[in-house]
Amino acid sequence: MPRQTLLALALLAALPLHAQQAPQATSPQATPPGSAPRHQDNAKDKHVKDLAGVVVTASALQDTADTLSKPTEVLSGARLDENRAATLGETVSSVPGVQSSNFGPGVGRPIIRGTDGPRVAILSGGLSSQDVSTVSQDHAPAIEPFLADQIEVLKGPSTLLYGSGAIGGAVNVVDGRIPDSPIDNGFSGRAETRFFGGDQGGNTTMARVDGGNDRFALHADAVYRHAPDYTTPDGRQQNSYIDTRSGALGGSLLGDWGYVGLSASRFNDEYGNPGEPGNPVLGERGVYLKMHQDRYEAKGALNDLWGAGNGLRFSLAHTGYEHTEFEGGQPGTIFRKNANEGRVEATFGSRDGWQGALGTQLSASTFLAIGEEAFVPQTSTRAYGVFGVARRSWDGFQLDLGARVDNVKSSPVDAASRDFRPLSLSLAGGWTLSDAWKLTLNLDRAERAPVEEELFSDGPHIATLAYEIGNAGLRKEAANQLELGLQYQADWVEAKVSAYYNRFDNFIYLADTGNTWYWEEGDQDLPVRQWTQANARFRGLEGEASFHLARNDSGDWDLRVFGDTVRATLANGGGNLPRIAPARLGAQLRWQHENWRAALGATRTSRQNDVAANETPTAGYTLVDAHLSRHFDSGNLSWELFADGSNLTNQVARVHTSFLKDQVMLPGRSVGFGVRVFF
Template identity: 45%
Template sequence: MNPVPPLRRLPLALALATALPLAAHADPAIQSHDHAPVDLDAVEVKATPLADDAEHLMRPVDVLAGEKLDDAKANSLGETVAKLPGVQSSYFGPGVGRPTIRGLDGARVQVLSDGLGTGDVSTVSVDHAVSVEPFLAEQIEVLKGPATLLYGSGAIGGAVNVVDGRVPERTTAEPLQGRAELRGGTVNDEKTGMVRLDGTSSDGRWVFHVDALHRETGDYDIPGYAESEHAHEEEHHDGDDDDHDHDEHEEEGAFGTLPNSAIRTDAGAFGLSWVGERGFLGASASLYSTRYGVPGHSHGEEEDHDHGHDDDDHDDDHDHDEANAHEEGVTIVMDQRRYEVRGGLDDIGPFASLKAKMAHTDYTHTEYEGDEVGTVFHSTSTEARLEALHSPIAGWDGAFGLQWAQRDFEAIGDEAFVPGSETRDVGLFWIGQRDFDPVRVELGARYDRNSIGVDGATRVVNNAEVAFPDNDFDTFSASAALRWDISDDFHLSFGLDRAQRSPVAEELYSSGLHVATGSVELGDPTLDVETANRAEIGLHWHSGPFKLGASLYQARFDDFIYLADTGVDDGGPVYLWTQEDARFTGGEVEGTWTFAQNASGLWDLTVFGDIVDAELTGSGTRDVDISVPHGDHSHDYTVTLERSGALPRIAPARVGGSLDWSLGAWRASLGAIRYMEQDDVAANETPTPGYTLVDAHLAWHIDTASGGSWEVFVDGSNLLDEEARVHTSFLKDLAPLPGRGFAFGIRSYF
């Protein structure tokens, strides 16, 4: 069987191919498109109730929109934002990539869809994809540093808000407008088509939104072997057999193409709103369905490397069938249905505006081992949020907020390493700001009550069955920020935060083999709340053709929750969720110089760099008793954990830059990023070599008489065809990044 077998094709690609020329010849009276470059500093950030642009927002933020977003779009959200300063991707193959912000990821980085949680379970396991499609986004906002004040404990490391506009909040500029794109790719035989339409009825009261996307890719090309030399030496090391050497690696190892790395994704939505003079009320329904391989993983070891598909001739040979199933590896089918209701009303007594939104999500994630269903994860979640922007109180503009969420989660199968759970969370917050010219101050506070129940689930400890306890947590977060406008061209910002995060179900209750990481994962039901105290200073300067931004920060964590390598191997390396004090220290800098604007075009040079150092700050060692479950009994160990040293999978330092040019209908860029060697590693973690990724973009667009425009583009990635292994990834020794590739296509705006 193919890792990602042929599936029913949507007629979307054909529909898009038809829609593009129709759009270009539509009625000129209803066409409008302005494809001028977007000033990202002037883009309004929607992730905060106190609306402001990226230039004036006091908390550190980066925004992707317009041409910058078009050039950055990738198959996963993590890869789309991975070139922003301080942001990288967890990368678990091309189908999975969660943003890593300043060295923090997973349950510490909240992914949002227009201000509400996505409802997926991407934090439960590193092989679970985020259910957000970057190609359908209007803009993507990255809040760096704690965003717990706005979005609760799951945002202690930051938040990524994907603005898609699926529930319209205002009328469109023209009765009908939209965009469409067809693209192909060489490195993975990509075929992607998308379309988005927004329109307003003739009476100006009803506004609708429609979007759809279909993507198919094959296994992607790699510069060399899928398996790193280190992984090969570990796997084939045998003191009694010297024949298992690098020659065997060359004969048997995957080379040139990464097996089981294909993707198929379908996404779509319909939204409808009534818009009045003082407010709006609308709803939307959306789906996200994807099937992707998990490269580098199979559920067993086998010596049979026959790639044929003639199992009918071997029905009596169970071992052969099992070997083929193992060789096919693991594929994941994910399906999500989401329903949203949103409304807003202006000028209500003491409130300048009230906004309410609610989303209900049904999510299913099925892991296939060959043809067989392995484990099924199902989650049903509901989240509601109310924001009330109040009139000035003693000179303070501000907003009250109430957030409520619940999630019912279950995992079914022999490899369900996390028991089913019910999570409930209620949060109340206030955020306000006041001008003391030339200083502006922002203050905020939030309280959350979080409850997790496990419905009587049990685990085996010291050969006895023990019930998991239910847990309740109270967290409190507060922040203060100051912006000092020293001049029109130069300002400083200061931030202080105290943020708390309650443990999540996988940290508390994991107990068994976690196939995605090839390890045994053990939770600790006695984990306590973790607390981060952060200080940050930033500067922003612009003068004429120069622009510079920089920041330095340090976050000190009390009771930081992390996954420790115990050094025990019992059906796989054994990892334990545990706590220790930790410190994150880092900085980011980005500068742009517009060094020419003449007959040769507009030329910009941008350079950036980022670094983060993360380490445990305890002293000495401590002994911990652990129990590895094996059916109705356990293997019990006493392990010794270091209380100091580097934390695992911390993003390496980077420096990069790009040269951007535009002239008339043309624009182009050439960029490079150097990822440094990461040799500051945790116990039992291996260093990762450095690498350089070079990319280029070329686009030509033309405005039509109807008011729209067309754009033809070619994008090149990893132009040096360099072997690149992502240190933040559990798959770094099994799945390098794609090799040299080119994406090409056509966009239409109307």
Template identity: 65%
Template sequence: MKSPAFRAAGAAALSRAPLAAALTLALCAFNVQAQEATSSTTNPSSDSRHTTGSGLHAKDLDAVKVTSSPFGSTADQLSRPVEVLSGEKLDEVRAASLGETVAGLPGVQSSNFGPGVGRPIIRGMDGPRVAVMADGLSSADVSTVSQDHSPAIEPFLADQIEVLKGPSTLLYGSGAIGGAVNVVDGRIAETPVQGVTGRAETRVDFGDKDGQTSMARFDAGNGGLSIHADGVYRNAKDYDTPEGRQANTFIDNKSGAFGASLAGDWGFIGASVSRFNDSYGNPGEPGNLAEGERGVHLEMHQDRFEVKGGLNDPWGEGSGLRYSFGHTTYDHTEFEGDEVGTVFKKDANEGRIEATFAAANGWKTAVGVQGSDSTFQAIGEEAFVPKTDTKAIGVFAVAQNTWGRFSTDLGARVDQIKYQTETGLSPKFKPLSLSSSFGFKLNDNWRITANLDHAERAPAEEELFADGPHIATLAYEIGGTDLQKEKANQAELGLTYRNDWMDAKVSAYYNRYNNFIYLTDTGEQWYHEEEDEYLPIRQWTQGDATFHGFEGEATFHLANSASTGDWDLHVFGDTVQASLNDGGNLPRIPPGRFGAEFRWEASAWRASIGATRYMKQDKVAVNETETAGYTMVDAHVAYHIDAGATSWEVFLDGSNLADQDARVHTSFLKDDVMLPGRSASFGVRMFF
């Protein structure tokens, strides 16, 4: 059965959003008072339409500072492949999960275990090969342990999101061999805040989705001391698909933070505390509500404390010192109906110190130390990994220079990782990473880049020590205690072109893995007495593998007129293939895709409509089913109003407008779970 008409569904959703309405009214009243106090007519700095580097065009996004670069470089200055989401573009793609938020970038897709779980997949790699970070420190959750665990990251509170494609172990260690996603939240101000700024948003979903999201952010300062507060509330009911209701796909999320810092020309120092609460259903085990049986659902809780600081020019002009420390307490409970099934707990500490130097001959260098200490344990039916203490420390150095049209980045890192389990196993690993990147400007329009990387990864806890039923994957998993380091050697070539009417970039990469770790069927079965069923026994093992792919995008600036506005056409495409060298494809590799988006922006309006074609995925592993192709059609329209020190934006977003049957090939649940059908979101944003 399809959902009711958009109008009726929208009215029903609005009637269930008293928190959103109250939040908006309260912020309106607060902002009126702030305007009267300041009598300012300056557009708010929080407004993405009036912030340098957050505009529409690719060349503007490439000018945004990449915080994950130790030298404060912009995306277009780096030879390594980096994508940055910020400003209006980030506003248009914010979603309930981090993976879904970044999934529109070339080379990036999302895992799927229902709408509550979406972890980024970069060039076919995910899980323990892709680091998820908040302001440069690990998110310290357990999303890599199981596919039904969500990252403890709230994309609605991000200032910008940086996606590092390809091996990123140089800066972030063993868990970033496939890439990294860094969410910049701005909870600790690094530069002085003057006055009061902030933003708020409330939106309702209707059509085949039924939910609402409200957020608010507040920053205030006197030019020295700055304070910050933010919060998000999200509630979504089970969604509909073109084939009917997808049971147990609800989400209920609450998160927020407070931060304070002192900043000036000398640098900054500050601290923040945050809390992340998340509850969501597992559509793979929906239960039967008609018989009073509730499905499996997860309740997650994380408390986080961070300290960050930095000194400007401590050893002369161009030098710097940055340090950060985070302590995280995490737990989540998996409920089977109303009964507690398994409890996962993790306590983690992580610290990082980074010093940069600038020499008279043009060389910029950075050296740093990163260390972490964590304890993970699972209690209950699905405790397939024993209690494990993990200690890691890494030392790295990078250098950068430019000679006319030529630029280079060089670096090396060595880590030591030690595990200690309650079963007595205590393996140690010493991953080594080496990297070199080169860029050459052929002329004012063309630039070519080349990257050579050697990266190593220590096996993760679940790969080493698993021994028990893993219900999320419906298998009995056995770890490989004799697993060796995973080693990757990658080469990549990139080409960019820019002029007044076009911005384009393409890249091709080839990655050869030695001792690639993967889960294979043994052909044996294990009897699961509680469910009265047999589960396949799967073993973590190793073999050589090859990943290679291509990605590209181009934005054509068709017209730029004061009377008719700016007209742009954006096209993109990507593909990745992954196989074992001994024969056979690796499982759950994202399908190739291509798409186009037509955009228009005038003084107050902006609108876009686009389509992305996901190809059929028939290059599958043994016992893996194929996935049919589908086309997703999306549209956005927004109206922007500047009113002195306040800006308002009313928007309407549409998704899957063609009402396609869509199944995510990277999901373990793809044969049972579909994406939502035709849906829309209506909302209001306010900047002050």
């Protein structure tokens, strides 16, 4: 494919055929498997600097990102600060292979390698966020990116650790609400406020405080966000406002034995649906959603139970979720979900021989919709799974094995229940070819059980302007992925590129039947679509490279280039799959000198012509962004002034993956200013 070939050449052409000996980047020591993580830096440095080798908590063996054979990205430090946005999808969209859905600025779910919805798990501290964002594209995840310590993106099948809903990948938000290690100097925290001008007004303010000693630690955080309707190059985007309030309290008992802690959090969100803006001239308010979620968690780790570095991790969560969709100021459809989830992992072995982990995960949830858009019946879902992973490293070679089996039962009211037993297998290898080169190979067989909307839906789904019909006879969906990765690291460049081929058996998708259904309230015919299955193929390429251009009296100069592309089709000439993310190619020039940081970047999103039946192409666009910050230190207090500019050339940009792409544009030129304080 021409775009993939060009991307590969652009990323690899700059790399030498024969690598010179390069100093290896020093990484903080990885936490022993099953142990409570060690604190690596003081609070202010942890959020200002990018740390190499950050521990990936979503890994069963608590690896650092640079030692994993599986494709994993971690956003932390300054890079996370500069990418924080109102939605999780927008926050992680700078990662190659990851883009965001869009239903206005209040809704943005991660799309990983062309897959989204029930194929991408959104996790909070390793447990499901338990919202209803997979049921409909206008439902937002109940996650606050501004409170994250780090965000871990697992690309490709991740069902091995996180079950059926991670067949396309997982995004894990680590927020530190349950402290797992002593607080530096007994007290630390951060606060931030930012204001937006230009075409995207509003403000976001957050605060976080941690305190304690070697025996206990306490945590508190809060976020407030208000953003009015934004402006596009063609005028104001009506009913695109956001109002968010979120906060949590947590605490832990600590010791050499490990830790155990509790937390309670609340997430309130209100946002407009710009696809149904109402009529402001006549005083008619558009459709908007009010979300409320309460979540209670318990977590812990017990260290060295059966030998050094071997122990136990466990986590439990109860979530109560509800959101109401208001039409003309009156309550319309209500969506509710109550869920309980538990997880236990035990680790064995040593780093000099075989290492392994065994675990189990259980969940129970009840979903209920009330109102005219209740197109999915009340459904109870029960699931449990057991999994195991093993690793062995030899001189220059690392082997990873894994297996998981689940049992998933979905029981709708007044209909027969369905039982599924997904099985997942994984084989991964990593070869250290030299001090600079590393090759990885991943083979995965992952299965997914259909979710309630795919099985049991029957009614008008106004968010997508369609009448949806489920299929209770759906079978398990299976992904068979082969991925080859190449990494290069020297003192002047770090680069990595991955190519993958994913063959889906019994891929579940929403197909047009050719029939229509008359929607009386909207006075229009809606297309009738039914959930069906067919084999599908996903193949793609992604990569990035960071070049250290100069280190001199003028400062440090770095250039980052990245790109991704994915092609998704039904097998046997069945045509393209709908709403597949278009290819991207981007570059960013960064400069740092003493306490100054600056960046200027541009990302080209290509025109998407590979469309499904009854789907229209979407024009390409180029977004130019910039960042400038100045850091100050004063005793135990550090603070940072910053300015961010987005879409500086005021481009018309429409998101191809959105059902609202013809009605909703991305914001035009916008500039934001703010201050961060670390203590």
